[in-house]
Amino acid sequence: MTDRADAVDTATDELRSAHDALAELYAERLADVLDRTPADRAVLGLFCDLLGEHHAGHVIGDIGCGSGRLTPFLRARGLRPHGVDLAPEMVRVARRDHPGTPFDVADVRKLPFADASLAGVVCWYSLMYLAPRDRPRAFAELARVLRPGGYLATAFKVGDDRLRRGGQRVGVAFDIYWHSPAWMERAVTTADFKVVFSACRPADPEEDQPQGYLIARRGPASP
Numbered sequence: 628m629t630d631r632a633d634a635v636d637t638a639t640d641e642l643r644s645a646h647d648a649l650a651e652l653y654a655e656r657l658a659d660v661l662d663r664t665p666a667d668r669a670v671l672g673l674f675c676d677l678l679g680e681h682h683a684g685h686v687i688g689d690i691g692c693g694s695g696r697l698t699p700f701l702r703a704r705g706l707r708p709h710g711v712d713l714a715p716e717m718v719r720v721a722r723r724d725h726p727g728t729p730f731d732v733a734d735v736r737k738l739p740f741a742d743a744s745l746a747g748v749v750c751w752y753s754l755m756y757l758a759p760r761d762r763p764r765a766f767a768e769l770a771r772v773l774r775p776g777g778y779l780a781t782a783f784k785v786g787d788d789r790l791r792r793g794g795q796r797v798g799v800a801f802d803i804y805w806h807s808p809a810w811m812e813r814a815v816t817t818a819d820f821k822v823v824f825s826a827c828r829p830a831d832p833e834e835d836q837p838q839g840y841l842i843a844r845r846g847p848a849s850p
């Protein structure tokens with residue numbers, strides 16, 4: 628595996644460069660943000676509970692892991708996260724700040740995991756950048772690497788599904804989509820997942836938009 632995912636298009640290069648530039652900022656500012664976001668903790672806790680004791684010690688993918696801030700939470704619940712991110716700098720700081728946890732440069736559209744090898748995948752604010760043409764491939768990849776009955780958990784900024792430019796507040800720019808909960812439910816259902824939890828919370832004072840959460844179980848459709 629190289630430390631650079633395949634260059635595929637201009638938007639991806641722009642996204643990767645932006646997140647390379649943001650990596651140290653993420654490490655500084657977001658390391659303990661989970662302590663201040665009870666809704667995030669609750670949904671991630673539900674994801675861990677759904678995986679159950681049976682999956683304790685199993686590998687789960689932290690897809691678009693950024694600086695790896697979810698790692699302590701997931702490890703404390705007996706899971707073995709394996710982070711991947713498009714941005715090499717994010718992977719570098721994640722490795723530095725969370726020694727003992729594997730992190731690799733990879734793209735959600737081409738994941739470095741074998742078929743049905745993971746008990747769960749977490750995509751925390753990392754599925755918001757996919758261009759329409761890339762979405763089927765990305766969701767199919769998530770389904771491919773999950774074992775039947777495995778769980779996907781995702782958090783996302785809620786909006787009207789239109790293309791926007793993001794990152795300007797922190798001096799970068801990239802394409803981003805704020806998805807509706809209905810959009811996210813459709814995307815996972817189309818990829819043979821069954822939605823088991825979906826919620827939306829209002830924006831906090833420092834946020835621009837409500838936040839969405841979804842957990843889905845990979846088919847077969849019922850346990």
Ligand SMILES: C[S@@+](CC[C@H](N)C(=O)[O-])C[C@H]1O[C@@H](n2cnc3c(N)ncnc32)[C@H](O)[C@@H]1O
Nearest residue numbers: 646691692693712713714733734735751752753
């Ligand atoms: C908003 S950050 C969230 C990081 C982390 N999940 C968190 O909650 O702190 C989004 C991350 O997704 C990564 N990302 C975006 N598109 C990706 C893709 N196609 N494949 C892998 N990672 C991606 C970015 O590089 C960035 O680190």
